[in-house]
Amino acid sequence: MATLKRGDVELLAPAGDWDCMRAAVANGADAVFFGVEKFNARARANNFVMDELPEIMAFLHSYGVKGFLTFNILVFEDELNEAKRLVEACIDAGVDAVIVQDLGLVKLIRELSPDFPIHGSTQMTITSPEAVEFTKPFDIERVVLGRENNLKQIKTIGEQAKLPMEVFVHGALCVSYSGQCLTSEMWGGRSANRGECAQACRLPYDLMVDGEQKPMGDVAYLLSPKDLAAVELVPELIEAGVTSFKIEGRLKSPEYVANVVSKYRLAIDNYFDGDRTAPSKEQMRELQQSFSRGFTHGFLDGTNNKKLVEGTFPKSRGVYLGRVERVLRDAVVCRIEAPLKRGDGIVFDAGDPTKKEEGGRVYDIRRQGVKMEGEAQEDTVLEIVAGRNDVDLRRVHVGDRIWKTSDPALDKRLRATFETEKPYRVFPLHVKVRGVLGQPLRSWWTDVQKGTTVEVSSELALEQAQKRPMDHAFLEEQLGRLGGTLYQLEKLDAEMNGELIVPVRELNRMRREAVELLAGERPKPPQYVKRSVDVYADAAHRAAALQEGGAPPHASSASVSGAALAQRNAASRKGAAQLTVLCRTLPQVEAAVVSDVGMIYADFEFIKQFPAAVELARRAGKPIALATPRIHMPGENGYHANILKLQPDAVLVRNTGALYYYLRARAERPNEKFPQLIGDFSLNVANHKAADLFAEAGCDLITPSYDLNVQQMFDLLERSDTSKMEVVIHQHLPMFHTEHCVYCTFLSEGTDYTNCGRPCEERRVSLQDRIGMSHPVRVDEGCRNTVYNAIEQSGAEYLRSFIDLGVSSFRIEFLEETADKVEEVIGLYSAAIEGRINGTQVWRSLKAINQLGVTRGQLVK
Template sequence: MGTIKRQDVELLAPAGDWDCMRAAVANGADAVFFGVEKFNARARANNFLTDELPEVMAFLHSYGVKGFLTFNILVFENELEEAKRLIEACVDAGVDAVIVQDLGLVKLIRELSPDFPIHGSTQMTITSPEAVEFTKPFDIERVVLGRENNLKQIKTIGEQAKLPMEVFVHGALCVSYSGQCLTSEMWGGRSANRGECAQACRLPYDLMVDGEQKLMGDITYLLSPKDLAAVELVPELIEAGVMSFKIEGRLKSPEYVANVVSKYRTAIDKYFDGDRSAPSKEDMRELQQSFSRGFTHGFLGGTNNKQLVEGTFPKSRGVYLGRVEKILRDAIICRVEAPIKRGDGIVFDAGDPTKKEEGGRIYDLRRQGTKLEGEAQEGTILELVPGRNDVDLRRVHVGDRIWKTNDPALDRRLRATFETEKPYRVFPLSVKVRGSLGQPLHTWWTDVQKGTTVEVFSELELELAQKRPMDQALLEEQLGRLGGTVYQLESLDAELYGDLILPMRELNRMRRVAVEQLAGERPKPPVYVKREVSVYADVRTGAAADSALQQPAAAMDSPLAQPRKADRAEGATAGAKLTVLCRSLQQLEAAVRSEEVGMVYADFEFIKQFPAAMALARSAGKPIALATPRIHMPGENGYHANILKLQPDAVLIRNTGALYYYLRAHAAKPNEPFPQLIGDFSLNIANHKAADLFVDAGCNLITPSYDLNVQQMFDLLRNSDTSKMEVVIHQHLPMFHTEHCVYCTFLSEGTDFTNCGRPCEDRRVSLQDRIGMSHPVRVDEGCRNTVYNAIEQSGAEYVRQFADLGVASFRIEFLEETAEKVDEVIELYSNALAGRITGTQVWRSLKAINQLGVTRGQLVK
């Protein structure tokens, strides 16, 4: 890698509204990311309006700041037209890039415009060089890496994949891999893949070990990570090849944006000035003051489960002040560990954030009974006097932790940076002046940063100076009067032939004209190619789906609105087969015995059990697929090489990095037998364009996303080649998929897989929620955890309609079921497929949740 220059590194700030955007620009952001009212992963932010896009981009470009639109959610079939209109609005407004999760949307954008810039969102779960390579045919110009990548992996990805990398450096951490969290929608009807995260990870849970509750004292927030703060790692991140430093926070205040952006701006500039010193204690305190659940380097320094999750509180606390040492009639005594002054906000933390906490403003500070003015410094023993209406001191205890939650003086200082009439930043101007007697004065004005030049001539001719002729100093003074504009004079090159003069008012007019013309060039948007395309022109369907497409529109629009004819029990579903995914050898033994099962999947925690699974399937004459882990990190291809050595009939592929690995392995030996490639739900296929993209890439079969409700599934199937689809009709939904290991954090003294003692090999952990449901936690070969929903769910009611649309493969997934339960479930679904019983009888018999994917959809009564 060559020498990294300051201009190669971008500071990228969030903006949920105009004030946040101004705060970002005023405090040194190079780029801003923001959403509009639709299609973005912060549906609860204020967001901008699509109609405001030209105004937003003109504002940003006038300050030389780039604007990226977040379009980082899955797009359903019936939303593709609207998605197209939004992309067209972005192209017209000169948006600098769109941040995208859905690969179907990527395909649509490339049909619309070959050169409109696309950034691969962190929701794409890009964590390996192979995952980056998979994006390259679509000319994605930048990838946002998963927050779980460490510095060493980031460097490896950059060196191997050679695509600019954006990395989160500050803000809230998701405990789940982005794009792999279904909890929010399953439990709250608000999908994280649809921008409506309900933060189920911030809720309290009880730890159940082998069915018994483990007492944990005040540790109940088992999935709530601390916040990321990597400002101390800026030098290491730059040297690892990170080109964009991304700050999380489109739901945060403008003061937060101003604070965090200014701190990272300073850290990046310091590095390029040759100063590698750490941020000051005061800087770190100010960062904590804006928002902090406690700071961590996240996964950047490697996995340390103990540091990542403390477990005692789920929300921002601010700056730690100390503990209550004594309670007086109107005050408490504390040795303060941070500066404090009158008016600051505090809260008393008794260790149970579910109960009302006492908190308010400090009215007075005393030292040994004497009132203090000004700010008291850390280490001082103080009497803190809260307002009587704010705090009931009878509910405060000796030993309670005290947090400084708010600092009005800091907020005022931060607001002053963007609540100002002055320009937020100024740019260098270089001016060239040429003049001869009797001719107009000729000037060239260059906006150095933007590279544009304008020519301005005087309206009057130059005259001979009687007293003080114009010289370099006079011209610098007059032409450099640029206060209130976005410019400052950097250099002036003057060549005047003779003692010449122009009236001052004429020089002033020329300056005004030049500045107006240059400033008018700044906001001009970049121009991209834009084509006319029809969203559904590329729809391909199988024969059964073709006949379904001929149905009247009313029937198409509401497949379940009619009486339950589709759930009739008569008549077998021709050609449909069951496949069964097993997570233990006992389940697999039962599944391979069944004549009703077409293929079995082995999805085991430990790869060492795969040979036994292969032997079982081979002896029973059943085709078998081996499942990959959900995540693909640098250096993990050995896992996939082992799968290929075992020569399964198929591989269940769960991420684009693994898919790229298998496609490359097949291309290297095209004439040798190779397993079928089956794309799983975690590829997030939610529309026909994504379905086509993965089939064209080389998948023999694909599984629709679990984010689809039943109507959305019908929409997808009607517009896709259903002969390439496998639909999951029975499963425990995987809620979170996370690098954070609950087993290591709470059942061992260790910090990661090297020293945890592997409690996962002989213990079974589940998380019990507030209503008493226990959600199993399983571990994979890479020590990643998946939290599964406690109750299985069934899509049995819709099997016949899916089959009518040409779906021929239906998957049942098991988790912790016994062999007997496996037999029972397979028999029920076989009977439903054969038309001997209804789907309703299936789910009622199993006491399963009657729904497909994460939500049932409005049509189901």
């Protein structure tokens, strides 16, 4: 890999509002990412509005800063026209790129414009070179890697895939893989894939081991990671080939943005200046002060489950000061571990963040009873007076931790960086001047960073100087008076033919005109191709066929288009629809192979069980599919090679990296029988364009996203080729999918799979929430954890509507069910498909036989 130069590395900052955007620019960001209205993954941020795009981009471009619009959510069928309008507005305003999750949206953007820049969001779950390769036909110019990739993997991806890489370096860590979290969707109808994350990972849970609660002391936040802070790793990241350093935080304050951006700006500049000195203790404290749940390098150093999650608190604490040593009448005694002064905010941490915590402003600091002025330094024993009447010291105990939660002086200093009338940054000017007696003075002004040149001439002719002629020094002084503008004179090339002069006021006018012309050029947007597109034209033939056969009763007038009539009629015939069954244990497979289901999926924790499942299916004459893991990391292709050696009838493919691997393998074996490729829910197909994209790529069947409610599912199916759709009709929803291993963290002394002793092979863990529901935690071959919802969900009531829309394949997914339960559930759904009972009867029967009950889940909102 070629060595990166200073200009190759971008510092990318978040902006949730105008103050944050100004703070980012003022403190050295090369680019800013921001969202508008609903189409972004931070619905709770203030965000901007679409009409502001020209103003935003003019502001950013005037300072040479790029602007990226976050479009990193799934787009539902009835939103495609609205999404198109926003993309068109981005093209017109000169947005430098859109950050996209939904591959259907990628397809739409490429229909609108062949050259408008697209960045693949971390929500795409791109974690391997193969996943990057999958994006290349769509001319995605940059990918945002998953936060779970380590430095070695990042370097491998860069060397193999040769596409610019963006990596998160600071801010909150999601415990789940981005794009693979369904918890908010399941529990509150607030989808993380729609920017509405309810942060269920920050809630307390009890650890249940083999059905018994494990005592955990004050550790309750089992899924709440510390915050990422990789400023110390800037040299390693640059040398690994990272071209964009991304700071998380569109919900954070402008002071946070100013603080973090300035620290990373300094670290990057220091590296290219040859200085690899680590950030100072004071710099790290300032970073903690703006926001910190405790800092970690995340996964960049590799997996260390013990460091990732501490588990004692879920929210920002700030800077650790020390522990209470004594409680006095009006103060506490503490040997402080960080500087402290009057006015700072503190909180007393008794170990239970769910209860009201005492805290307030520091009213006074004393040393042995004597009031101190100024700032007390670390390793000083202080008497800290926290407020007058707002802190109840009776609720403070010896041993309580003390945190410095705010520093008004630091905030004031940070605000001063962007609350100023001065320009936030200035750019070098090269000026060339030529003068001939009797002619106007000619000048050419070049904005070096922008690359534009303007010519300005004097309105008066040059005259012979009687006293002091205009020499180089004189011109440099007059033309260099650029204070308060975006420019500073870096180089002057003056060639005067004789001792000449024009009035100083004329030089001033020329300078002002040149600056105004150059400044007017900076905000001009880049020009991209923009075509006129009907977003539903590619589904028009399906709409015509459906109208010919009559729209189904549930179809809204706004969503009429859909499945081909022949498919619909065929699927409606008795027996045309079939059940498939996903099994997670061999006893489940044994029960399923003697039923009349159309295919068995084997999805086991350990690949060593696959041959037995294949053998069971072969003996029963049943087709069998083997499931891939949800994640595909560099160096994991051996897993997929082993799947192909077992010659299954199909592969359930759960990520684009694995899909690329199988598509390439199929292309390399044109004369061999190759398994069907079935795209699973985790590919996040939420609209017909995404469905078409995966079908065109080579998927034989596609599973719609679990983010769809029932009307959104109808809308999708009405415009899609439903002969290529399989709908999951019964399951335990897989909520979190995470690199963080609960088994390793809390059931072993180890830090990762190499030294944990693999307690997952002997124990069964679940997480019990605040209402007493226990959610099973299962591992996969890559030692990743999936937390499944405790309650099964069923879409049985919609079976007939789905069949009417042409769907002919329905999947049941089992988790911990016994063989008898497998047989019973298959029987109920078979009866429903054959019309012997209705979907409501299925649902009621399941509720009656399952002590936890069954919910209709995400299909209903």
